Amino acid sequence: MKKSSILMIFGALLLLGLFKFPLWNITLGAPQYPDPLGMNIYIDGIEGVEEFDIQNIDGVNHYIGMKKIPKAEEMWEFTIFPQVITGMVILGVLIGILGFFGKVSYKWFLGWFVLMSVLGIMGMYDFNAWLLDYGTDLDPKAILKLTDADGNPLSYKPPLLGTAHILNFTAHSYPRLGGYGLALGMLFTLIAYFVGRKEAKTLKK
Template sequence: MKKAGIIMVIGSLLLLGLFKFPLWNIMLGAPQYPEPLGMNIHLDGIQGVEEFDIQNIDGLNHYIGMKTIPKAEEMWEFSVFPKVILGMSLLGVLIGVLGFAGKISYKFFLGWFVLMSVLGILGMYDFNLWLTEYGSDLDPKAILKLKNPDGTPMSYKPPLFGHQKLLNFDVTSLPHIGGYLMFVGMFLTLVAFWLGRKFSLKTAK
């Protein structure tokens, strides 16, 4: 059980990588932009991959009526998400320490994983809602008013995950370093659960 507790602590601490590295990345490439434009989504705000990327993306979006990329203080998520991640990391460390000391069941490791998964799904759902609004709520007075073949206004919603063609732009949305650290950390908590269960079954014989 001690090994399981240690792995649980390590997995939980990996979540803290989100305070240093971006969670997600969206890149926009087009023939007129040999160097793609990009933005990194952090726990506490959105930053350009390069110095003027946000400014350039906002400039392009202006022509089709999209809103400017929000600042951290304009979205409640950027004040809540850091607290959630810090709280879950500390909770996971506490569970790991108690598991190491044999004070709680290995089932708490799985409980933490389930709770973190639910919070992660809710976070992705919220992020997708923001992308939908960002790409669909267009200014009717925009310079360019493009429509679908059926006459409905065209949506410029970036993909939540993967690649999508938006006009002449190739848009790619993928996890960044912080996101991968979070996924690895969550996987390690499953490993901790498996080791804890294995130890419990062995000692029960």
């Protein structure tokens, strides 16, 4: 089961890219901003794509009563997520090593993949909940109070994934290099499961 175990270890190690590269990116474009404003979301904080992007986004948001972009210490997720990723990398590598020496079966590879998938779904749910709060919990004393046709306050929630129009801004929300590395790593561990299953069937013959 050596080939599948190596794939498992490699897949788990790809998650380490999340400590270097952004997981997600949200970009805001508008006629008054020919160079779109953007923020990169890492597992341990949020940074502007350019030096003053966060400051400019906060300035625009202030007029409609949106909160400032949170600092790392203001969100518990930015403390927990690095710990979760570290734990999953260690667990994945350990499973791969044990599989290499025949101590665990290839089914453990699938177990890791399922657990990581559940954690990923929970992370996306939490991210979407933050976006919803960020775009709807507005300061009632805001300078601009815009409402829809029924008189309800407008929602300025950026999309979880894809493109949306918010006032005169066009918001784009997509994974970045760290996110693609995470998906690729999970794909490798899933492939490891199928390769391991094939190896196990070959040994039985």
